Amino acid sequence: MEALLAVAVLFGVFFVLLFAGVPISVSLGIASFLTALVFLSFEESTYVVGQQMNVGIESFSLLAVPLFIFAGNIMNNGGIARRLVDLALVLAGRVPGALAHTNVLGNMLFGSLSGSAVAAAAAIGGTLHKRQKEEGYDPAFSTAVNIASASTGLLIPPTTAAIVYSTVAGGVSISALFMAGYVPGILMGVVVMVVAWLYARRRMAGATSPRVGLGEGLRVFLRAVPSLLLVIVVVGGIVAGVFTATEGAAAAVLYCLVLSLIYRSLSWADLKQVVTSTVVATGVVMFLISASSAMSWVMAYTGIPTAITDALLSTADSKAIILLLMVAILLVVGTFMDITPAILIFTPIFLPIATELGMHPVHFGMMLILAMCIGTMTPPVGSVLFVATGVSGVTIEQVVPRLLPYFAGLVVLLLAVTFIPALSLQLPEWLGLLG
Structure with a gap:
């Protein structure tokens, strides 16, 4: 009964505030405090909620979050996106809808380096938009491709989503999560490319890229190599145990700064803007983590997770139905x-x-992150959806019908990741990271 009352108060207050336009972090904090107030005195509630909000961000691993955000912002302003787009254009080859495939590959490359779906959608979509328009691509189609593929970087490491999940899940190995994200992330890009290819083959067969000679292709690749080495340095170093995720994030910042200086594409004014946007984004993320830590404590204290687990397990006796x-x-x-x-x-x-159903925490983390990646492309709150449409100038009403085939394909992929553990676990198991 206590758990039921806690659910009603906690989620009732949270969703009322959310739909009233109150920021999510503030809604979380208020809902947690009011729920605690039902079971504890005012003094106890104030002390416990404040303490948990403070404890929630006292984590060395979480220092990686602002550092990766900083690295991503430097990349977005440091001339790296242009080189990755050029490489993606060479890799896409002479196939129908080549610029669409370039968009997907560019998002996979840039997203995996920056760890930000929004940054990828803005940088790669913005770089390609003018050229796609000049070559007669349907703007709604191009925007849909950009939206559907921008979130691949949330799965392909290094990614802050995996770091946040590792912290909340009780110290699940970040190295294992990083390696687990490769196959689902690459498959996500492949699904988008297949859907784009099917559309392009039927409606725009002539939209192919000009042939690139071996010498030009090699030159483009060599220009992109310094950017691509970031993944080897950061992810390789973390997996090999050379440094922690936080130290890897610091190395990423230093690497991106040096690379931007070499490219001479980051002025002092740009750096000031990068630092400012990093501080703002970090404040938002850390306050979210802080408020959600209080919510997690309230849920644990009132027995909400246990009650929901018992309810789901008693409602359906089939693992497949519960999943x-x-x-x-x-x-x-x-x-x-x-x-x-x-x-x-x-x-x-x-x-x-x-875990009660026998699912490995790393496997569940991939299922959860992939499901949320799909959410970034759907209205009414899809962050990537709004950024990509803002870049291209296409309305949401125009792009949503074009998004439906990608949404369907990605849902099928989500089901595959959910019911085939090897897609997430095989690579980290080969590397001996699951323990």
């Missing part, structure tokens, strides 16, 4: 909540259910 219910809930949540708060809120709720 499908979880997937459906996560897809719905993703339509109105960004990836970071969704991970912070739903990991404590669904992870106990997943």
Whole structure:
């Protein structure tokens, strides 16, 4: 009964505030405090909620978050996107819809380096938009491709989503999560490319890129090599145990700064803007983590995760049905909540259910992150959706019908990742990271 009352107060207050336009982090904090107030005195509630908000961000691993944000912002302003687009254009080759495939590959390359879907959508989409328009691409089609593929960088490491999940899930290996993200992330890009190819083959067969000679292709590749080495340095160093995720993030910042100086593409004014945007983004993310930590404590104190686990396990006796219910809930949540708060809120709720069903925490993390990646492309709160349409000038009403085939393909991929553990676990298992 206590758990039921706590659910009603906690989520009732949270969603009322959310739909009233109150920021998510503030809604989380107020809902947590009012729920604690039902079971504790005012003094106890104030002390506990404040303490948990402070404890929630006292983590060395979380220092990687602002550092990776900083590195991503430097890349977005440091001339790296242009070189990656050139490389993606060579890799896409002479196939129907070549610029669409270039967009996908560019997002996979840039997203994996920056760890930001929004940055990838803005940088790669903005770089390619004018050329796609000049070559007669349907703007709604091009925008849909950019939206559907921008989130691949949230799976392909290094990614802050995996770091946040690792912290909330109780210290799940960041190295294992990084390696687990490669196959789902690459498959996500492949799914988008297949759907784009099917569309282009039927409606724009003549839209191919000019032939690139071997010498030119090699020159483009060599120009992009310094940027690509960032992945080897950071991810390789973390997996090999040379440094922690936080130290790897610091190395990424230093590497990006040096690279931008070499390219001479980052002025002092640009650097000031990069630092400012990093501080703002870090404040938002850290306050979210802080408020969600208080919410997690309130849920644990009132027994909400245990009650939800018992309810789901008693409602359906089939593992497959329970997993499908979880997937459906996560897809719905993703339509109105960004990836970071969704991970912070739903990991404590669904992870106990997943482990009860025999799912490895790394496998569950990939399922959760992929579901939230799909959410970034859906209205009404899809962050990538709004950024990409802003870059291209296409309205949401125009692009949503074009997004439906990609959404369907990515949902099929989500189900595959959910029910085929090897897609997430095989690579980290080969590397001996699962323990």
